Amino acid sequence: MAKLTKRMQALQGKVEAGKVYAAIDALNLVKATATAKFDESVDVAIQLGIDPRKSDQAVRGAVVMPEGTGKSVRVAVFTQGANADAAREAGADIVGFDDLAAKVKAGELDFDVVIASPDAMRVVGQLGQILGPRGLMPNPKVGTVTPNVAQAVKNAKAGQVQFRADKAGIIHAPIGRASFEAERLQKNLAALVDQLNKLKPASAKGQYLRKVAVSSTMGLGVRVDIGSINA
Structure with missing residues (x-):
C-alpha cells in the first residue's frame, strides 16, 4: 500500500473514520482540511438507490446553485x-x-x-x-x-450544475469552493438534494438517497447525515 504523505496523515487525524457528521459539521471539516495552496472545489458524491442498468432508472438533470459555484463559465x-x-x-x-x-x-x-x-x-x-x-x-x-x-x-x-448517475448509481457534483462559508455550501447541497428527490424514478425501490459524502479537491471524504442537509 502506498505510504501516506504527512499532509494526508494530518488530514486523517481530523476525520473520524466511519463517523457520519451533521451537514454543517461535515462542511466545516472539509473547509478545515482544504489546505492546498489554491481555492479547492468542494464536491459531493451521492449514492442513489437505483439500478443504473435500467433505462427507466437513469437520473440526469441540472440545478442552479443558489449560492453559485465560485467558477466563471463561458x-x-x-x-x-x-x-x-x-x-x-x-x-x-x-x-x-x-x-x-x-x-x-x-x-x-x-x-x-x-x-x-x-x-x-x-x-x-x-x-x-x-x-x-x-x-x-x-x-x-x-x-x-x-x-x-x-x-x-x-x-x-x-451557477447551474449538470449531473447524471454513473454506472454505480452515484451522482458527483461540485457545490462550491473551500472559501465559501459552510452555510453557503449547505444551501447548495440542499438544492441539489431537492432536485434529485424531484427526479426519483417511479420504479426505484427502497431507500433512494443512500449515502452522501463531501470532500475538497485534495482532501478526504466526510460522510454526511442525510437528514441534516435541509436542517
Whole structure:
C-alpha cells in the first residue's frame, strides 16, 4: 500500500473514520482540511438507490446553485434571429449558427457550456463526435436545448450544475469552493438534494438517497447525515 504523505496523515487525524457528521459539521471539516495552496472545489458524491442498468432508472438533470459555484463559465449558444439577440443580452460569450459550427469543427472550443435552440439541433447534431466526448452536447434533460435560450444562459452564468448517475448509481457534483462559508455550501447541497428527490424514478425501490459524502479537491471524504442537509 502506498505510504501516506504527512499532509494526508494530518488530514486523517481530523476525520473520524466511519463517523457520519451533521451537514454543517461535515462542511466545516472539509473547509478545515482544504489546505492546498489554491481555492479547492468542494464536491459531493451521492449514492442513489437505483439500478443504473435500467433505462427507466437513469437520473440526469441540472440545478442552479443558489449560492453559485465560485467558477466563471463561458457559454456558447447555437441559435439565430431574435433568439441570438436575446442570448447576447443575457450574457452569452459566443453566439452563432452555421458559422459557430464551422469554428467548432476547426477546433475552436473556447467555452464551458453549450446551449441550443431546437431549430439549431440539425446543426449541432453534426458536432456530436466533437462535443459529446467533452460533455458539451446540449440536452433537453438538463435545459440546454430550449426555445428560451436567454434563460438558459442566465442559469449557466448563475451557477447551474449538470449531473447524471454513473454506472454505480452515484451522482458527483461540485457545490462550491473551500472559501465559501459552510452555510453557503449547505444551501447548495440542499438544492441539489431537492432536485434529485424531484427526479426519483417511479420504479426505484427502497431507500433512494443512500449515502452522501463531501470532500475538497485534495482532501478526504466526510460522510454526511442525510437528514441534516435541509436542517
